[in-house]
Amino acid sequence: NAGVMQNPRHLVRRRGQEARLRCSPMKGHSHVYWYRQLPEEGLKFMVYLQKENIIDESGMPKERFSAEFPKEGPSILRIQQVVRGDSAAYFCASSQAGTVGYGYTFGSGTRLTVV
Amino acid sequence: GQNIDQPTEMTATEGAIVQINCTYQTSGFNGLFWYQQHAGEAPTFLSYNVLDGLEEKGRFSSFLSRSKGYSYLLLKELQMKDSASYLCAVLYNFNKFYFGSGTKLNVKP
Numbered sequence: 418n419a420g421v422m423q424n425p426r427h428l429v430r431r432r433g434q435e436a437r438l439r440c441s442p443m444k445g446h447s448h449v450y451w452y453r454q455l456p457e458e459g460l461k462f463m464v465y466l467q468k469e470n471i472i473d474e475s476g477m478p479k480e481r482f483s484a485e486f487p488k489e490g491p492s493i494l495r496i497q498q499v500v501r502g503d504s505a506a507y508f509c510a511s512s513q514a515g516t517v518g519y520g521y522t523f524g525s526g527t528r529l530t531v532v
Numbered sequence: 533g534q535n536i537d538q539p540t541e542m543t544a545t546e547g548a549i550v551q552i553n554c555t556y557q558t559s560g561f562n563g564l565f566w567y568q569q570h571a572g573e574a575p576t577f578l579s580y581n582v583l584d585g586l587e588e589k590g591r592f593s594s595f596l597s598r599s600k601g602y603s604y605l606l607l608k609e610l611q612m613k614d615s616a617s618y619l620c621a622v623l624y625n626f627n628k629f630y631f632g633s634g635t636k637l638n639v640k641p
Binding site: 450452457458459460461462465472473508521522523524525526528 | 572573574575576577619621627628629630631632633634636
């Protein structure tokens with residue numbers, strides 16, 4: 418009975434490389450949310466997706482960042498040409514059919530370090 | 533977003549009571565959540581308030597006043613393991629959480 422699974426747990430990339438972060442929602446959950454957390458800060462909303470649809474991407478930087486949630490497979494957060502400022506923890510959460518009465522279930526996060 | 537404000541850091545003594553406040557913008561409000569986050573770990577759900585009043589769950593209680601845009605998390609009989617960040621999150625328009633920056637609680641012996 419796996420929860421929200423994120424991988425990798427830690428990711429190191431050189432400036433200019435691409436980072437791919439994966440999130441598999443809880444079984445039965447069709448809604449996925451990505452958040453970014455800088456050190457000593459709270460979580461900042463990035464994007465909200467359903468299967469094959471982006472519902473709200475108002476928190477996504479306009480360039481270099483993209484997200485998808487295909488019909489099959491995990492949700493992917495992709496960061497192209499990473500810079501040092503992209504270093505952060507990226508958390509994925511999922512919910513069932515958009516209901517959030519008891520909050521999200523978060524994955525353990527991917528800690529991205531850009532060197 | 534949505535001006536969710538909470539103190540940056542608090543310190544309390546083991547066995548004591550501590551209250552962590554949170555204020556938020558009221559327009560579009562659909563519920564308020566408190567999460568606990570230990571360093572390097574994912575946030576875990578603590579409590580949920582949608583109506584005014586106090587919700588009690590063991591040593592933790594959470595209060596909400598919708599008209600004032602105000603909530604607090606009350607932790608009783610503090611234990612060392614309660615040292616963590618406490619995040620206030622507000623659900624707006626039924627589809628998105630906004631999080632405060634978190635309150636880092638230091639529990640001292």
